[in-house]
Amino acid sequence: MAIDMDAVRLAARKLEAGKLVAFPTETVYGLGGDAENAAAIADIYTAKGRPANHPVIVHVAPEADITYWASDVPPQARALIAAFWPGPLTLILKRAAHVPAAASGGQDSIGVRCPSHPVAQALLREFKGGKGGVAGPSANKFGHVSPTTAQHVREEFSEPGSLLDYVLDGGQSEVGIESTILDLSRVATHGAVLLRPGQISADQIAAVLGVAPTAPDAAAPRASGTLDAHYAPHTPVAQVSADELAGVLQQLVAHKYKVALIHRTTDAPAVYAHVAMPSDSDRYAHDLYAALRDMDHQGADVIVVEALPQTSEWQGINDRLRRAAFDSTGILSRLLAP
Template sequence: MNTKIDILDTKNLDKDVIFTIGNIIRDGGLVAFPTETVYGLGANALDSEAVKKIFVAKGRPQDNPLIVHIAEFNELDRLVQNVPDIAKKLMKCFWPGPMTLILEKKPIIPDTTSAGLKSIGIRMPSDIIAREIIKSSGVPIAAPSANISGKPSPTDMERCVEDLNGKIDYIIGGETSKVGLESTIIDCTVNPPCVLRPGGITLEMLKKVDEKIYIDKAIMEKPKENLKPKAPGMKYRHYAPKAPVKIVKGELKKTIAKINEIVQNYIGQGKKVGIMATDETKDLYNDALVISLGSRKDLNSIGKNLFETLRCFDDKEVDIILSEAFDEIGFGVAIMNRLNKSAGFNIIDV
């Protein structure tokens, strides 16, 4: 397949390109496009055959449901059975934005999109390109991240090209994703609502709307027989680079000392080591490729840079990646959720 590639200026959108992309989506094609979370791989959410192409292009398990993206509130009426009051309150506060709500779906959404579930995730992105593409297509767009399944999600066009060139119809570039991690998912089919995946809309922010909202405990721990994530997709390997990842967790000085000790052990084995550090610690490591995620005082920058940093280590062909841990508060919960998954919960406590 010949994949067409374009870049759009968000301040002066090319309406002809948007029109072309809308037609491709409506006619059953696949398009990678930017959102504020990560880049998405979109297809007509109401077209089973189009949605199947997403699973093929990504190599994604077909029991992993997709999120449906809309551009206007009035699109909800034909997609979901009802919208609980708490969902309405959350939408009012956080849409458009990096929040997905699980609601009971109507039959118009095929089982292929929902992976056979009676519910569906709905999101209204804030990214202007994403919104204009949805409007132009005239249909809701099913869109997981625009990468090969299991790899770190793409936050720029180049990574979409790397993974999907020749597999889809169109790749459209815009700005680098502002959040850098996938949307917060909240199940509104239960009462109180439950956070199934943490993201840019933090638990603390959600509790200001309803203090009873809670987070699924299983998403922050290694799956066990009696503790499994409620979200179907969370059971799969996610966000993983080629090299194995190990997280060193504890008081910062001890973490630095332990990472330096581990580095020397790997160097002795002839291994190339990558370290995910921060601005405050990047100069305290030796004999490794060190990349700072940003300042510990700015978790937003750390989240934004996480996936791209993991991919950079792939580019550098390191044999092992060591990462500092972060406090599990605010956006740190989402960061550690992704780090834990990328490492397969391989955590060294110090």
């Protein structure tokens, strides 16, 4: 893709001045600030309405020295970096002493990744001559659906007085869901721990490490996007199995509810609004957040999502949908109660 280097340079200068800049990555758009500027990090939390103990991810250029950010880089991290960077994998490592604790929510660990999006890489190479890091959670209000286009970002931060200073447009994000997060900060005692699934699967990680990552334990570091309720539209969300879908929709329509449906079947049912999704996991992930935003704008009573396969390639998408629906648990029972 053609890169507007004037826009990239402008964005880099704004970051260097302590301003907040939304920037594209292959996963979703990030709300960026200088990872070594505690005031800029504080502005990220304020702009998003994000709890101060919820860590952000530091984005670095492909040529970056990872030891600048992490006090310990185990061999497992080196192997995964060689296999998957640049790409949608965040590694949690022990934080170097000079890196502000605000970037990690006060923890002694730090999340680092190198994005593959060409505009993100151009920005990271321009910012501080490629030697800086950009703290960048998703560029949306805390807990809401993540943005995959520049327009999504503008919609999120359209209010007067927003702390977002600039939006660097890089087109639609290719992957569409956030990065896989793997904890290696306690690898000697706990091994690799999968904190958040994403496009890079547990099976792919196991192929590199020779052992499968484990599930989070009670002492695992806090990480971005791992709260029970997250990625949620304003409209309640309910997942329904393919076998039960037709019957549930019939009942909702009979009760005069406006249903916005996200489905994979080819036939368009008689509901208020719907979007037919791709059948393969990569294309589904690419379209997911745009579909949730579109259905959220329809003024429906409920968003019904046709449940997906439970195989490994769908793990990251199922994780996002589960969290999107968490605060809506029981919504169908309430709507269809006698």
